[in-house]
Amino acid sequence: MTGPSLPRSLLTNPRLSQWIAFEAGRVLISSGKVELGQGILTALQQIAADELCVDMARVEIVSGQAPLTPDEVYTAGSQSVEMSGGAIGLVCAQVRETLVAIASDRLGLDPATCSVRDGRVHADGAPTGIDYWGNIDALDLDRPCDGSAPLLSRRKPRFVGMPVARIDLSEKVFGGGFIHDLTLEGMRHARVLRGGFRDARLATLDEARVRRAAPVDILRIGGFTALVAKRQRDVEVALAAARPSASWTVDAPDADAGTADWLVRQQCSTRTIQAGAEPAPSNSAIRLRFSRPYLSHGSIGPSCAIARFDAGRLEVWTHSQGVEQLRQALSMVLDIDIANIAVSHRHGAGCYGHNGADDAACDAAMIAKHFPGVPIRVQWTRSDELSAAPLGAAMAVEASATLGEDGMPADWKLEIWSGSHGQRPAMAGRPNLLAAEEAGLAQPAADVLDVPDAAGGGGTRNAFAPYVLRGQTITHNLLTRPTPHTSALRGLGAQVNVLAIEGMMDELAAAAAIDPVAYRLRSLPDERARRVLARCAELCRWSARGEAGTGVGLGIACSRYKNHAAHVALAARVEIEDEVRLTDIWCVADAGLVVNPDGARNQIEGGIIQAASWTLKEAFSLGDETTVSRGWSDYPILRFSEVPEITLEMIDAPDLPPLGVGEVAVGPASAAIANAASHALGARLSTLPLTRETIAAALLRGA
Numbered sequence: 001m002t003g004p005s006l007p008r009s010l011l012t013n014p015r016l017s018q019w020i021a022f023e024a025g026r027v028l029i030s031s032g033k034v035e036l037g038q039g040i041l042t043a044l045q046q047i048a049a050d051e052l053c054v055d056m057a058r059v060e061i062v063s064g065q066a067p068l069t070p071d072e073v074y075t076a077g078s079q080s081v082e083m084s085g086g087a088i089g090l091v092c093a094q095v096r097e098t099l100v101a102i103a104s105d106r107l108g109l110d111p112a113t114c115s116v117r118d119g120r121v122h123a124d125g126a127p128t129g130i131d132y133w134g135n136i137d138a139l140d141l142d143r144p145c146d147g148s149a150p151l152l153s154r155r156k157p158r159f160v161g162m163p164v165a166r167i168d169l170s171e172k173v174f175g176g177g178f179i180h181d182l183t184l185e186g187m188r189h190a191r192v193l194r195g196g197f198r199d200a201r202l203a204t205l206d207e208a209r210v211r212r213a214a215p216v217d218i219l220r221i222g223g224f225t226a227l228v229a230k231r232q233r234d235v236e237v238a239l240a241a242a243r244p245s246a247s248w249t250v251d252a253p254d255a256d257a258g259t260a261d262w263l264v265r266q267q268c269s270t271r272t273i274q275a276g277a278e279p280a281p282s283n284s285a286i287r288l289r290f291s292r293p294y295l296s297h298g299s300i301g302p303s304c305a306i307a308r309f310d311a312g313r314l315e316v317w318t319h320s321q322g323v324e325q326l327r328q329a330l331s332m333v334l335d336i337d338i339a340n341i342a343v344s345h346r347h348g349a350g351c352y353g354h355n356g357a358d359d360a361a362c363d364a365a366m367i368a369k370h371f372p373g374v375p376i377r378v379q380w381t382r383s384d385e386l387s388a389a390p391l392g393a394a395m396a397v398e399a400s401a402t403l404g405e406d407g408m409p410a411d412w413k414l415e416i417w418s419g420s421h422g423q424r425p426a427m428a429g430r431p432n433l434l435a436a437e438e439a440g441l442a443q444p445a446a447d448v449l450d451v452p453d454a455a456g457g458g459g460t461r462n463a464f465a466p467y468v469l470r471g472q473t474i475t476h477n478l479l480t481r482p483t484p485h486t487s488a489l490r491g492l493g494a495q496v497n498v499l500a501i502e503g504m505m506d507e508l509a510a511a512a513a514i515d516p517v518a519y520r521l522r523s524l525p526d527e528r529a530r531r532v533l534a535r536c537a538e539l540c541r542w543s544a545r546g547e548a549g550t551g552v553g554l555g556i557a558c559s560r561y562k563n564h565a566a567h568v569a570l571a572a573r574v575e576i577e578d579e580v581r582l583t584d585i586w587c588v589a590d591a592g593l594v595v596n597p598d599g600a601r602n603q604i605e606g607g608i609i610q611a612a613s614w615t616l617k618e619a620f621s622l623g624d625e626t627t628v629s630r631g632w633s634d635y636p637i638l639r640f641s642e643v644p645e646i647t648l649e650m651i652d653a654p655d656l657p658p659l660g661v662g663e664v665a666v667g668p669a670s671a672a673i674a675n676a677a678s679h680a681l682g683a684r685l686s687t688l689p690l691t692r693e694t695i696a697a698a699l700l701r702g703a
Contacts, residue, residue, distance in 0.1 A: 039166050047089045085595065191236070191239045293620060297356075309368040356385055412470075591653075
């Protein structure tokens with residue numbers, strides 16, 4: 001394996017020493033990917049242990065410690081096992097083969113008779129006295145990995161493929177595993193005073209009233225205002241006193257911001273992508289519009305960060321998804337040489353993309369620069385988390401197609417309207433940090449960019465249908481107004497694009513008088529996709545689906561995330577009375593080699609539940625100050641009592657490369673639920689969330 005066949009992480013971090021070190025009977029494995037609750041550190045530990053032939057207890061994973069660990073950009077896109085795991089596997093395999101070569105050269109042994117057991121070379125079953133720890137210099141870790149060593153985790157796995165216990169859970173369960181639990185000596189607490197919108201700027205503040213309420217320092221830099229105190233209670237009291245006395249300048253969004261009608265009216269940058277053959281003669285046409293509103297990440301635990309600035313050096317502890325990129329952005333806005341900035345990852349609450357973690361880190365760093373030598377801890381409020389963090393982009397997708405004379409799809413068109421799905425720190429060389437913009441240290445981007453297609457796309461993610469279509473055209477309208485600030489949310493544009501594609505397939509099947517599963521199977525060229533779809537239909541007893549319009553519905557959908565990650569087919573059963581009640585989910589996934597089955601199941605099931613919440617509940621209100629979403633009462637999420645029964649089956653494919661699973665379920669889950677609800681009503685539902693209001697509107701359209 002050479003050149004482009006190597007994982008991208010290995011191409012950009014080629015030296016063995018960037019990934020591995022040996023110390024006193026332990027193996028230290030470095031990764032630029034971080035633990036976000038997806039179990040990646042455990043999976044990387046399994047891969048390293050298998051390739052090095054050591055017990056898992058010897059392997060320690062060091063992750064997200066910029067600049068010490070490899071720069072693997074963001075932990076995003078369901079790529080951690082594929083990229084970091086792929087790199088670590090090849091590195092460890094080369095080190096293992098080097099150790100065997102050392103033993104065979106020194107002792108005159110045939111390498112074929114040698115093996116490694118718990119880090120020690122054995123020949124014909126007998127120990128040779130040669131191990132990793134006594135031969136560090138001879139291993140020569142300061143050379144590039146060439147990717148040529150065979151992978152034992154594929155041929156003779158010991159840990160890979162086993163549901164081993166997560167290494168990050170015990171500390172979290174007992175209350176010490178999160179950044180919120182981290183305490184540094186002499187630490188002070190801070191809150192930032194913010195309005196109801198991300199672009200609100202403070203106009204006036206009664207500072208005397210705030211100081212009367214609690215003993216706090218007030219730091220003002222331009223429009224950035226922070227309250228700092230020795231005790232967390234004092235800063236909370238001061239913040240409560242500050243809010244009624246503060247006034248803001250803000251251009252409130254339109255009352256209908258985020259709706260499909262609003263999106264298609266906006267100024268956009270438009271491009272068209274075409275694929276496939278010319279359209280065939282047709283006898284009917286179908287056109288539908290699908291949409292979702294703005295969404296919050298809805299992390300249960302608010303964002304938190306700690307920073308310390310001392311003798312010109314900045315240290316930051318954060319739950320960011322991209323520690324090196326945050327480091328670069330902080331260097332830009334704080335005028336600190338990047339060599340003097342260290343950013344360390346600590347576990348945070350559930351993270352589903354670009355939430356408030358980076359902005360909280362910038363808050364802490366900016367404040368810390370004005371309190372040298374003092375660790376500054378910033379924790380956001382629930383209101384901050386909902387109103388100040390980047391939002392998931394609202395989207396509208398108009399799909400149209402004709403039926404060929406054989407009843408199959410032709411002249412397929414998908415037109416997308418969406419804000420950016422990629423405005424993380426340091427993207428396109430821009431800080432993209434709220435505190436920096438408030439303080440006047442960085443200007444908001446004048447133009448809006450999206451995730452490029454080569455990186456999986458943002459608004460265009462999963463816009464290419466996986467079916468054989470006679471002519472396929474995709475038009476992407478990227479909103480160029482930078483407000484409201486949107487960025488990456490789990491799945492990016494895949495949720496709505498898959499919703500549109502799979503909704504259209506149901507409608508085309510109905511028009512052709514063909515069963516929806518049979519219709520898809522006739523159009524799916526990928527055998528692995530066909531396999532998961534057929535098996536999902538068996539699990540949900542699709543053949544007993546029943547008639548439409550009875551109030552009980554069964555829907556199905558399938559996709560391959562980014563058209564190259566895991567294959568997923570998913571069926572949903574709903575009941576509709578006053579509202580949609582999701583009762584059952586059946587899911588079949590083919591992710592190739594699954595490193596940790598328990599971790600993979602957690603990720604897929606978590607994606608299903610989150611997609612169900614988006615599909616049935618979530619909509620971020622952007623009206624005026626009185627209607628903006630600030631808490632769970634006006635931003636409802638799925639409750640534990642509403643979680644459906646989930647049946648998940650993983651296709652056993654250990655001989656195939658591992659494929660990402662973290663985001664694969666959100667598109668087909670939303671699509672299957674919407675298809676099930678449409679079946680239950682006998683009317684197409686295409687506007688999310690599927691509330692009483694959207695259902696009533698759909699029924700009125702069909703009346």
